Amino acid sequence: MPDGARVDALVDQLLEAHPPASTKDTEFWAAQYDLGLGWVHFPEGFGGLGLDPKLQERIDERLEQAGAPSNVNVNFMGIGMAGPTIVVRGTDEQRQRFLRPAFACEEIWCQLFSEPGAGSDLASLSTRAVRDGDEWVFNGQKVWTTLAHVADWAMILARTDPEQPKHKGLTYFLIDMRQPGIEVRPLRQINGEAEFNEVYLTDARTPDSLRVGDVGEGWAVALTTLMNERVAFGHLSRAPRGSGAIGQAVRALQSHEPDDEAARDEVTKAWIANELVRLTTVRAQEMRERGTPGPEGAVVKLAYTTTVEQTWKLAVDLMGPDGLLISNYDMIRPTTMGGSSIAESGENQDVVKAWLTQRGGTIGGGTTDIGRNILAERVLGLPGDPKADKDLPWSQVPRS
Ligand SMILES: Cc1cc2nc3c(=O)[nH]c(=O)nc-3n(C[C@H](O)[C@H](O)[C@H](O)COP(=O)(O)OP(=O)(O)OC[C@H]3O[C@@H](n4cnc5c(N)ncnc54)[C@H](O)[C@@H]3O)c2cc1C
Missing domain, CATH: 1.20.140.10 (Butyryl-CoA Dehydrogenase, subunit A, domain 3)
Structure with missing residues (x-):
């Protein structure tokens, strides 16, 4: 059967078994994931069918026409960023543990990257992660963290080796937001709302099994x-x-x-x-x-x-x-x-x-x-800005 027809048949099956009008949103999205219609280009068993990503558009259009709920804005970071990172860079255990709840919006994600001293120049960030047995201990401050106040999990980029140049001493982890070492404070925006937050990490922890990629390879994962x-x-x-x-x-x-x-x-x-x-x-x-x-x-x-x-x-x-x-x-x-x-x-x-x-x-x-x-x-291939701190150990780069 051609891929398009296969996908259409699965969409029919999804809509028949889970009519959007009478199905809870999270249940609908979980069923969509189970049929491989979540991220159609992901491997089978992980929310996809290993097909051309273009088919996702066809699926989404058909689901929208049938009045199905959209999960993208409910879990923008989980569906648009964490899922696609974990499927490419994560372990099978991480894929198994996180992809389905993220797609079903049973677990909401946020992105702990930016810091008061590191936004555009993200690789200069200061939050430290220090190994302690099978765990890592985090201390530092993140900022502008969209939806941290509702997030269950976060992607976090932290410095594991200050003696390496800034891009090389970083490691990428997944971290539980619902722990005592993480404090979320609202930041009020120009429109009066507080969609984003400051996040303080004080001896927050995550197991080594939730490291994504090798130690020191965090920049590539980010x-x-x-x-x-x-x-x-x-x-x-x-x-x-x-x-x-x-x-x-x-x-x-x-x-x-x-x-x-x-x-x-x-x-x-x-x-x-x-x-x-x-x-x-x-x-x-x-x-x-x-x-x-x-x-x-x-x-x-x-x-x-x-x-x-x-x-x-x-x-x-x-x-x-x-x-x-x-x-x-x-x-x-x-x-x-x-x-x-x-x-x-x-x-x-x-x-x-x-x-x-x-x-x-x-x-x-x-x-x-x-x-x-x-x-x-x-x-355009124009010359880039001079990067004076590129090869210096991060610990020797002047910071305010
Ligand atoms: C609505 C919103 C949501 C956000 N959500 C998140 C989130 O969920 N998680 C997260 O980690 N971060 C988030 N951010 C942070 C965002 O990624 C940073 O604000 C952004 O990368 C800019 O960093 P900065 O604010 O530190 O500004 P800076 O990097 O300090 O920049 C200040 C000014 O200098 C300019 N500038 C800096 N470097 C250069 C350069 N090399 N060449 C020319 N101009 C330059 C910038 O354009 C800017 O005008 C969010 C921000 C906003 C506004």
Whole structure:
């Protein structure tokens, strides 16, 4: 049977045995995983069928049409980043233990990478992991950790050898967030919400069996996570034509400035820019599906986040005095990605809040400047910045 027909038959089977309207979300996702329809390119027995990743789109479309729940924003880090890292870099025990609960959203994940002194230059991070028998002991501080307040597990990058150059002394682990050595404190954002957090690790522990990759090889494992993060952002940016920010800009034009020709010109330009981004996203994704994710993911992220931010700003400008109003400034603690401001869509969306939220999109997952550096160096082949600390032992690199 051709792969497409095989997948279609399994989707039919899933929908028949677990009608979305009467099945609990977590049960539906677990059944989807068991049939190999979770990450279709993963090996059989691990949520996939070892097939072309392009078929995932076909599966997702059919499930969406049938009214099935979507798990991506519920466990963005688990499904978009931890799963794809564990399947490639993890042990069979780790795959067995973590993939199914992550896909079913029975266990929520977060990403403990960034620190107060290490964001764009992630490899300079300071959180220490020291071996103690069969365990590792962690001390340090992480920051900007999205959804840490609901997370059960985290991917963590820590320094295991300060005498090695910065990229070489790092190791990657999985760590239980529900332990006394981990303290999560909310960070309130410009939109009033606290989707991300500071995370303090004080003698937090994880067993050596939850190390991913060899000691000192953490940077390579982290790159797998970061590449998949860009791809996952790419999925988020595949909104239908005319939806999201540009849809709101058109609505704002119609209701506030219907006769202003200059405003109409601005909205037309924004429409074209958004359409170019949408088509570039589709093309980049198709290229990725033929091989592995590469720097084109950074192009999409860069183009999408900057264009959408400018478009939200245009919508706010067109609203005139109404653009000064925000629906509420309560400190909401979102439990899914994107916060409450993008949970709503169409007429109900709070445009001002969505614009403020989108500003974080140009920073998280790599800033716009870093996106431009990647484009310059890896796509255009321009010379990179001088890297004076590349070969120095991390312990000798000056830090503030
Ligand atoms: C909404 C949101 C969610 C996030 N979620 C997570 C998460 O879940 N887990 C996690 O680990 N992190 C998360 N982050 C952190 C994010 O990865 C970092 O904020 C990002 O990598 C930038 O690091 P930084 O904030 O330390 O800024 P810095 O790296 O200090 O950068 C400051 C400024 O300098 C510029 N800059 C820095 N280096 C260069 C350079 N070489 N060339 C040119 N310009 C440069 C930057 O573009 C920026 O404008 C999140 C951030 C946001 C906004």
